[in-house]
Amino acid sequence: RFEAWYLLVPLLPTLLGSAGFFVRRITRSLRYSVAGTPDGVRVGFGLLSTSNDTIPPGRIHAVEVVQPLLWRASGWWEIRITRASHSSSPGAAGQQNTSILPVGDRRDVDRVLGLVLPDLVGDQALALVAVGMTGRGGVDDGFTTSPRRAWILKPFSWRRTGFAVDASAFLVRRGVIWRRLVIVPHARTQGVDLTQGPIDRRLDLVSVRAATVAGPVDTRLGAIDRATGMELSTRLVEAAVASARSDTSAHWGAEAASWPAPGSASAWPPPAADAPRHRSAPEDPA
Numbered sequence: 001r002f003e004a005w006y007l008l009v010p011l012l013p014t015l016l017g018s019a020g021f022f023v024r025r026i027t028r029s030l031r032y033s034v035a036g037t038p039d040g041v042r043v044g045f046g047l048l049s050t051s052n053d054t055i056p057p058g059r060i061h062a063v064e065v066v067q068p069l070l071w072r073a074s075g076w077w078e079i080r081i082t083r084a085s086h087s088s089s090p091g092a093a094g095q096q097n098t099s100i101l102p103v104g105d106r107r108d109v110d111r112v113l114g115l116v117l118p119d120l121v122g123d124q125a126l127a128l129v130a131v132g133m134t135g136r137g138g139v140d141d142g143f144t145t146s147p148r149r150a151w152i153l154k155p156f157s158w159r160r161t162g163f164a165v166d167a168s169a170f171l172v173r174r175g176v177i178w179r180r181l182v183i184v185p186h187a188r189t190q191g192v193d194l195t196q197g198p199i200d201r202r203l204d205l206v207s208v209r210a211a212t213v214a215g216p217v218d219t220r221l222g223a224i225d226r227a228t229g230m231e232l233s234t235r236l237v238e239a240a241v242a243s244a245r246s247d248t249s250a251h252w253g254a255e256a257a258s259w260p261a262p263g264s265a266s267a268w269p270p271p272a273a274d275a276p277r278h279r280s281a282p283e284d285p286a
Helices: 002-029 106-116 123-134 148-152 198-203 226-246
Strands: 033-037 040-045 051-055 060-067 077-083 099-104 162-165 169-174 179-185 191-195 205-211 220-225
Touching: 033 106, 040 099, 060 106, 060 123, 077 106, 099 106, 106 123, 123 169, 123 179, 148 198, 162 220, 162 226, 169 220, 191 226, 198 205, 205 226, 220 226
Parallel strands: none
Antiparallel strands: 033 040, 040 051, 060 077, 060 179, 077 099, 162 169, 169 179, 191 205, 205 220
């Protein structure tokens, strides 16, 4: 009996470390507050000790709204961000906070998005966000989705997987069990990656990724029709260049007139993905 307990001793550090991680996460999630200040978005958190983190204007490069399956009945969501910061090493003393809303309902999500993405305004943009969070795809909801042949790669989520382009941001929708909506402001896009693996090449699909600073938000969109993906990458590059020239998000409280005029959100028509294709296809993207 003594020998059996002795064998469990090496597991104690793992158990204690896991318990400490969950305790820290729970205490950080309590007494959470997000507010706009003259210096940026201030995030306060902590139960036993309160910490404040101010995100300067223009430092948020991508936003992800997530809903795990078990949260769906309660209508809870989490918001994570990728941010530019001088402290990017995981173990740094000034480790950046990337969960800007640990848990909240739809009204909390709308309020937080209004703070961190002040240029994402207008009824059409808000409708895109709502559809991106809960839409199932398969209908004309403003998102361009994966073609039917992509079910081989995404058997459960190919109808939902898709994108939309607003005047101010690029929106990526994916996930059925874990719903995810990724929003990348055009002004923060540093480049666009277009990739195609061997299976994608066989199915005439590509993956598109809006390049940002390193962070927890994955901006990749997979299983998109190749022609649609190439057109999307060109449009995102043009939008990034135009937004960078007129961007004022680095100056908190800038005049609304200095922002680019909001335009209507648009989506490409469904690609003729399942129609017979000529065997001679254009050159594969590098």
